[in-house]
Amino acid sequence: MDRRDFIKTTGKTLAFAAATTAAGVLFHNRRVAGVEPIVLKTTDFTVPTEKSLPQIALARNTDHIAALHASLDAVGGIKRFIRKGDRVTIKPNIGWDRTPEQGADTNPVLVGEMARLCLAAGAALVIVTDIPCNEPRRCFLRSGIRAEAEKAGAKVILPLEEDYVRTVMGGQVLDVWPVLKYFVQTDKLINMPITKHHSLSNFTGSMKNFYGILGGRRSQLHQKIDQSIVELATFSKPTLTVVDCTRVMLRGGPTGGSLDDVAIENSVICATDLVAADSRASEFLGLTGEQVGHIALADKSGLGKLDYRSVGYKEIT
Amino acid sequence: MSIKTVRNLRRFSQIVFFVIFFWLILKTTFEVHFTPANAAEIQLPYPVSVALEFDPLVAFSTLLATGALFKGLLWSLVILIPTIFLGRFFCGWVCPMGSFNHWVSEIRAAKGVASNARKIKSNRYGKYQRIKYYILFLFLAAAYFGSLQIGLLDPLSLLARSIGTAVLPTIHTAALELLGWVKGLGVPILATGAQSAYDVTASLLLPYRQAHFHGILIIGGFFLVILILNRMITRFWCRAICPLGAMLGLFSRWTLFGLQKDEATCNHCNQCLIACQGADGPDVGSVWRQPECHLCLNCQAVCPESSLKFKFYPQQTVTTANPAGTQKIDVSRRMVMTSLAAGVALVPLLRSGDAFEVNSDPRLIRPPGSLSESEFLARCIRCGQCMRVCPNNALHPTLLQASAEGIWSPVLIPRIGYCEPTCTLCGQVCPTGAIAELTLTRKVGNETVPPNRIGTAFIDRGRCLPWAMAIPCIVCEEWCPTSPKAVYFAEETAIDRKKNEVKVKRPSIDPELCTGCGACEYACPVTDRAAIYVTSVGESRSTRNQLLLKTRNLSRPPSRTA
Numbered sequence: 001m002d003r004r005d006f007i008k009t010t011g012k013t014l015a016f017a018a019a020t021t022a023a024g025v026l027f028h029n030r031r032v033a034g035v036e037p038i039v040l041k042t043t044d045f046t047v048p049t050e051k052s053l054p055q056i057a058l059a060r061n062t063d064h065i066a067a068l069h070a071s072l073d074a075v076g077g078i079k080r081f082i083r084k085g086d087r088v089t090i091k092p093n094i095g096w097d098r099t100p101e102q103g104a105d106t107n108p109v110l111v112g113e114m115a116r117l118c119l120a121a122g123a124a125l126v127i128v129t130d131i132p133c134n135e136p137r138r139c140f141l142r143s144g145i146r147a148e149a150e151k152a153g154a155k156v157i158l159p160l161e162e163d164y165v166r167t168v169m170g171g172q173v174l175d176v177w178p179v180l181k182y183f184v185q186t187d188k189l190i191n192m193p194i195t196k197h198h199s200l201s202n203f204t205g206s207m208k209n210f211y212g213i214l215g216g217r218r219s220q221l222h223q224k225i226d227q228s229i230v231e232l233a234t235f236s237k238p239t240l241t242v243v244d245c246t247r248v249m250l251r252g253g254p255t256g257g258s259l260d261d262v263a264i265e266n267s268v269i270c271a272t273d274l275v276a277a278d279s280r281a282s283e284f285l286g287l288t289g290e291q292v293g294h295i296a297l298a299d300k301s302g303l304g305k306l307d308y309r310s311v312g313y314k315e316i317t
Numbered sequence: 318m319s320i321k322t323v324r325n326l327r328r329f330s331q332i333v334f335f336v337i338f339f340w341l342i343l344k345t346t347f348e349v350h351f352t353p354a355n356a357a358e359i360q361l362p363y364p365v366s367v368a369l370e371f372d373p374l375v376a377f378s379t380l381l382a383t384g385a386l387f388k389g390l391l392w393s394l395v396i397l398i399p400t401i402f403l404g405r406f407f408c409g410w411v412c413p414m415g416s417f418n419h420w421v422s423e424i425r426a427a428k429g430v431a432s433n434a435r436k437i438k439s440n441r442y443g444k445y446q447r448i449k450y451y452i453l454f455l456f457l458a459a460a461y462f463g464s465l466q467i468g469l470l471d472p473l474s475l476l477a478r479s480i481g482t483a484v485l486p487t488i489h490t491a492a493l494e495l496l497g498w499v500k501g502l503g504v505p506i507l508a509t510g511a512q513s514a515y516d517v518t519a520s521l522l523l524p525y526r527q528a529h530f531h532g533i534l535i536i537g538g539f540f541l542v543i544l545i546l547n548r549m550i551t552r553f554w555c556r557a558i559c560p561l562g563a564m565l566g567l568f569s570r571w572t573l574f575g576l577q578k579d580e581a582t583c584n585h586c587n588q589c590l591i592a593c594q595g596a597d598g599p600d601v602g603s604v605w606r607q608p609e610c611h612l613c614l615n616c617q618a619v620c621p622e623s624s625l626k627f628k629f630y631p632q633q634t635v636t637t638a639n640p641a642g643t644q645k646i647d648v649s650r651r652m653v654m655t656s657l658a659a660g661v662a663l664v665p666l667l668r669s670g671d672a673f674e675v676n677s678d679p680r681l682i683r684p685p686g687s688l689s690e691s692e693f694l695a696r697c698i699r700c701g702q703c704m705r706v707c708p709n710n711a712l713h714p715t716l717l718q719a720s721a722e723g724i725w726s727p728v729l730i731p732r733i734g735y736c737e738p739t740c741t742l743c744g745q746v747c748p749t750g751a752i753a754e755l756t757l758t759r760k761v762g763n764e765t766v767p768p769n770r771i772g773t774a775f776i777d778r779g780r781c782l783p784w785a786m787a788i789p790c791i792v793c794e795e796w797c798p799t800s801p802k803a804v805y806f807a808e809e810t811a812i813d814r815k816k817n818e819v820k821v822k823r824p825s826i827d828p829e830l831c832t833g834c835g836a837c838e839y840a841c842p843v844t845d846r847a848a849i850y851v852t853s854v855g856e857s858r859s860t861r862n863q864l865l866l867k868t869r870n871l872s873r874p875p876s877r878t879a
Contacts, residue, residue: 096798097739099357133796133840135708135737137347137525142356142739158349158525162493199806200791200822219792220842223782257800 045189045239054312056271064246065113070316071270081240084122089186093194094143096255097134103247103262105143106194112148119153126154127182130212164215171231173224178215191238195245195281197253201225203292205278206241207233226293241277243269248284273311275304324618331416338368338413342480345705346524358757366702366748373397374561378460378467379749382695387750404569409611414472415555422547433591440593446556449563450648451656458660468698478701482530483537489527531713566608570644576605577631580639583624589616605642672720679852682729685769686744686753689858696751699725703743709734731835731851738798772833773855774826780848783821787811791822793837793849803830
């Protein structure tokens with residue numbers, strides 16, 4: 001080995017050793033950036049209040065579509081809420097793998113008609129979606145909502161893991177949660193709950209319906225159920241709330257299953273004050289707003305009025 | 318028709334049957350846009366397990382195990398009867414596993430003098446090819462005594478299981494990771510492109526949700542090893558292991574179709590050996606072994622002197638240098654008896670331990686409608702179709718949980734997915750009836766018919782929030798699908814650490830109502846190990862594994878049949 005070879009060979013080895021050492025030192029204790037939550041702006045989909053109109057109207061009719069029309073017209077009609085070119089998301093309750101008669105999911109006929117009304121009012125796109133508890137394909141199918149909504153021309157979207165966005169909700173219980181993007185990235189949000197019994201909150205209606213916009217392990221929210229419901233409703237701010245009180249599950253909620261537990265009430269509530277809507281709807285279960293923790297709490301927090309008569313309640317029979 | 322055309326027909330046939338098989342596995346799922354005729358009782362639109370029903374080995378072994386051919390298994394005669402006339406055409410023309418092995422063996426294979434010499438050597442008949450017959454005899458004997466192990470190695474079950482539980486879910490994960498990675502680069506055009514590419518892939522290959530199967534590494538690894546072996550010996554699996562190939566070899570005993578060799582024109586170029594798939598001795602000078610031949614027709618197609626011809630009633634010039642062909646399998650009577658005896662001994666060996674019924678795993682929750690364990694093990698071919706079709710990803714392959722006898726049979730893991738109360742898909746796709754097909758009424762029950770139970774839920778009070786920690790919860794009760802709910806609660810006052818009184822609802826289980834669906838365990842917010850869990854006790858399929866003393870309504874006369 002001559003000198004040149006010696007220097008070359010040894011040089012390579014030393015350089016390799018130096019580079020390895022440098023890499024170790026360079027990465028030592030380096031701070032790795034965590035996942036940044038995607039911050040979404042507040043989601044206020046409401047329209048300006050109009051003093052002349054009632055904020056809640058209830059219509060009773062065995063023809064459920066007629067009941068929807070009557071109560072909607074009483075609060076200002078579809079044109080008040082939907083503008084030409086709006087992207088609209090309708091949020092029914094499609095929580096469980098049940099059929100319409102069992103009254104666990106929103107009446108599909110009402111969902112279909114609502115989609116039709118939005119499109120007729122010029123909506124560019126109507127999306128119908130929810131995050132069910134049970135298997136989504138079965139829930140969307142057996143609730144009848146997929147078929148009715150598609151028939152009406154709406155786009156029915158089943159939730160996918162990729163479609164959640166980490167959302168800052170700014171609540172005491174709800175800080176940052178994954179939310180299905182269609183409920184925050186839209187122009188108008190129509191809340192279409194069903195009225196029914198719930199074993200922990202006693203009552204499920206328009207505020208509790210927003211559990212269905214959340215991904216993650218939302219069942220942990222039961223530990224602070226009233227607070228989390230109010231925070232969710234405060235965050236979501238829907239354009240309009242349409243409460244299905246056509247079939248009301250009185251016991252065994254929220255899943256039910258037995259037709260003996262379902263009362264036929266043939267009523268539809270349209271409201272811009274969802275606390276008032278829940279307060280009125282809870283009467284179908286023989287309750288008053290004061291008896292339902294989250295309604296009382298929402299009233300206290302100023303989200304809406306428990307005394308629904310104070311916001312111009314109208315009843316059409 | 319020239320022989321080259323016939324060979325192309327064979328290639329075409331292999332692709333067609335492979336595509337059909339693969340397509341059927343892809344369709345073994347509840348598709349998002351699927352609208353069944355009757356939404357109350359959802360039936361899949363295609364008979365997705367039909368490929369498995371054409372499998373003569375599945376048919377024959379379940380016939381031995383149960384004494385009957387279940388439902389569509391009579392279709393297997395469509396394969397078996399032509400085999401009696403022609404030989405193993407199934408292996409060369411139809412079998413998707415065989416085709417897969419064929420392609421992996423041949424694709425970009427080395428060419429040239431050295432590799433040809435190696436092929437000539439390795440494509441001669443070898444004694445190792447007898448292994449498959451011994452496997453067959455062993456499994457058939459075990460099947461006759463009630464333990465169906467054939468599914469471990471049956472090519473169609475193996476391929477369905479490997480693709481359904483290992484290959485496709487792996488592709489799904491890879492696609493999602495790749496999509497996330499590209500999106501993470503932060504280039505909008507790339508992100509849009511990747512999303513479109515993913516959407517196309519998803520619509521072609523992927524089910525609605527990513528499935529995660531328990532312990533698939535062994536299934537996937539086993540499949541990979543089979544494929545890799547092809548690179549050392551062409552179609553090693555088909556030659557040496559495949560028990561279906563062995564069975565079809567046995568049924569080639571009195572074929573009318575075969576290879577005719579013309580010694581006079583043969584120039585001993587050995588092209589036939591280089592191209593041979595089955596290592597059955599196509600060359601002049603070797604014994605042609607019909608039971609080993611896949612009828613791929615390569616030898617005839619490559620023979621430059623046209624010395625080889627497949628035909629009905631073949632005539633052979635037999636000289637001392639060119640021995641006669643044979644339709645007999647190359648096994649000794651002694652080895653046949655030994656493998657049969659081993660199969661007979663296997664059953665008590667497997668069942669003498671404690672895992673079979675004596676001390677079975679309490680978490681061995683079988684799919685709804687499953688037969689009693691012994692009947693189940695006489696039928697389950699481990700094809701994994703139930704696992705693939707389950708909309709909740711609830712069913713998984715066991716490893717040793719159901720004892721060594723039940724490797725890769727289905728088990729329900731509620732923490733991953735619960736049994737959807739109105740779903741009956743697993744029973745619909747089971748090709749052998751190990752999982753009986755339930756109607757909706759038999760699944761959920763009504764006033765007169767009891768529901769199908771797969772277990773019973775229990776509460777771990779040490780982990781349950783209202784019981785142990787004075788925290789409101791009751792998610793289990795919320796999710797309980799029975800009506801009235803099997804999970805019920807009592808409102809009680811708990812005292813927390815600061816001596817505050819907290820009103821909590823504490824859950825309990827009514828075992829008369831619980832069906833063991835596992836929705837409560839799935840939903841329980843105690844994330845790692847649920848505070849409510851299901852064990853198999855109370856399952857409808859077992860008379861022994863019961864919790865409650867059966868009582869009879871004395872106001873009714875005792876039934877005469879009971």
